[in-house]
Amino acid sequence: MMGNYKRRDFLRSSTLGLAGAGMAMPVSQAIAQIPGDRPEQDRSLSVLNPRNRVPLSFIIDDSTCLVNMAYFGIPQFAEVFPDNYKQNWKLLPREIPDSFVRKFGEWCHEQGVKGKYSIVPYPACVGWVDRFLPGWSKKELEDSLHLVRTLMTPDWDIHPEMISHTRIIDTKTGRPYPEASEYFMENWRWTDDKSTDQIADYMAYALRILKNTGLDCEGITTPGGFGNRVLPELSQATFQSCRDVFQAEIPHYFRHLFTDERSVAPRVEYASGLDGSDPQCCVSIIGCTGDWFGGWDGLKLGSVERFITEDLQGGRMPEVINRGEPAVMVCHWPGIYYNGREFGFSIFKEVVRRLHEAYDHLIWMKLSEIARYWAARELTTIQRREDRILFTAPFACPQFTVSASDKNVAPQLVVDEQSVPLPKVKDALQLESGTWCEANEGLMICFDLPKGSSAIHLRKNSSS
Numbered sequence: 436m437m438g439n440y441k442r443r444d445f446l447r448s449s450t451l452g453l454a455g456a457g458m459a460m461p462v463s464q465a466i467a468q469i470p471g472d473r474p475e476q477d478r479s480l481s482v483l484n485p486r487n488r489v490p491l492s493f494i495i496d497d498s499t500c501l502v503n504m505a506y507f508g509i510p511q512f513a514e515v516f517p518d519n520y521k522q523n524w525k526l527l528p529r530e531i532p533d534s535f536v537r538k539f540g541e542w543c544h545e546q547g548v549k550g551k552y553s554i555v556p557y558p559a560c561v562g563w564v565d566r567f568l569p570g571w572s573k574k575e576l577e578d579s580l581h582l583v584r585t586l587m588t589p590d591w592d593i594h595p596e597m598i599s600h601t602r603i604i605d606t607k608t609g610r611p612y613p614e615a616s617e618y619f620m621e622n623w624r625w626t627d628d629k630s631t632d633q634i635a636d637y638m639a640y641a642l643r644i645l646k647n648t649g650l651d652c653e654g655i656t657t658p659g660g661f662g663n664r665v666l667p668e669l670s671q672a673t674f675q676s677c678r679d680v681f682q683a684e685i686p687h688y689f690r691h692l693f694t695d696e697r698s699v700a701p702r703v704e705y706a707s708g709l710d711g712s713d714p715q716c717c718v719s720i721i722g723c724t725g726d727w728f729g730g731w732d733g734l735k736l737g738s739v740e741r742f743i744t745e746d747l748q749g750g751r752m753p754e755v756i757n758r759g760e761p762a763v764m765v766c767h768w769p770g771i772y773y774n775g776r777e778f779g780f781s782i783f784k785e786v787v788r789r790l791h792e793a794y795d796h797l798i799w800m801k802l803s804e805i806a807r808y809w810a811a812r813e814l815t816t817i818q819r820r821e822d823r824i825l826f827t828a829p830f831a832c833p834q835f836t837v838s839a840s841d842k843n844v845a846p847q848l849v850v851d852e853q854s855v856p857l858p859k860v861k862d863a864l865q866l867e868s869g870t871w872c873e874a875n876e877g878l879m880i881c882f883d884l885p886k887g888s889s890a891i892h893l894r895k896n897s898s899s
């Protein structure tokens with residue numbers, strides 16, 4: 436896989452793709468995220484949600500090993516904006532213990548919860564997680580990393596956010612810039628005038644630290660307002676840095692969250708080279724709630740009701756789930772821990788209990804899994820040839836689910852000329868990869884979509 440991915444390659448190829456397709460965009464739209472290439476997809480077929488279930492996920496920001504980002508971060512934020520940060524941070528615990536990470540991680544695993552868990556590489560400039568954390572023993576740091584590697588990574592994507600989440604680090608010296616102003620803080624204005632290469636260099640620095648600890652990343656989380664005024668560069672830099680450091684096939688990032696009527700469907704950006712040996716895109720995963728758990732500092736108690744009401748009808752989650760869009764909740768680790776009282780965790784547990792009681796068609800997914808599904812959903816060529824549906828996929832995708840209006844047929848999956856009859860299941864709720872079911876307007880088919888070409892052969896039932 437390519438190293439040292441130069442922006443020019445990615446940008447040149449994607450704009451080219453656009454120009455080639457005669458879709459010259461007006462300037463205003465050029466500032467927004469460029470979707471890039473989109474293949475032909477036969478409109479008589481629909482790509483449904485995975486297994487025809489609504490994806491759920493949980494975004495955890497400001498988590499890292501041992502360090503309570505609120506305790507160490509607030510004084511650094513207050514140095515820049517004293518009026519905005521008056522919390523008495525010295526009352527907060529300096530540590531969020533591994534015992535709580537274990538308790539939270541095990542409970543989530545039992546419930547099937549999945550999502551993203553940040554590991555801030557140089558948390559509030561306390562210490563480097565790939566070196567040592569002053570105030571903790573080397574063994575404590577190693578045990579903490581081990582816990583993340585063994586308990587968290589199976590269900591959670593790991594993201595940097597970014598290097599320190601406070602001061603901007605000079606990637607040439609590894610030191611914070613001397614100026615404590617909004618222009619040298621990750622949350623605020625440093626990225627305003629930065630190029631894709633400069634932002635990619637900064638992200639890659641963060642990613643390499645996590646790589647040194649044996650953690651894998653396929654995406655990044657932006658701290659505060661990082662990248663807000665340079666969204667095209669942010670998307671391209673995410674692609675460039677995640678490919679460079681981890682050879683991530685489908686890089687993704689978390690920058691946006693919407694709590695209003697705007698769509699929260701993932702955005703597949705800068706797609707290009709779909710038919711070639713190096714298909715590319717970057718996916719923006721959008722959160723659909725604010726932190727209504729315990730706040731970023733663990734001092735602002737939220738409420739279950741904002742997520743889902745007691746009668747299971749109201750709240751933000753039913754709103755998004757009923758739209759059929761991925762419902763991705765957002766929180767901050769200090770708020771889940773809530774300074775040892777775990778109020779954020781209690782709220783989350785009740786939200787999960789209500790969601791599982793209210794719905795039988797949900798599927799918990801990591802952000803990378805949602806990114807892959809949406810990339811496959813939007814970038815797979817889908818053609819209809821008589822009784823065959825032909826797929827040409829730049830990216831493989833598990834549990835890929837499509838619907839067609841055919842009746843009295845027995846679908847077979849055809850890969851490399853091997854034809855495999857798919858067993859029929861009773862209804863959509865039984866859909867698993869490699870099965871199909873009848874649905875009121877035809878049928879639904881769920882299968883592991885391979886990279887490259889494959890087909891579904893809709894053989895007429897001999898009895899019909």
Ligand SMILES: [Zn+2]
Pocket residue numbers: 496497596600657658659
């Ligand atoms: Zn954050």
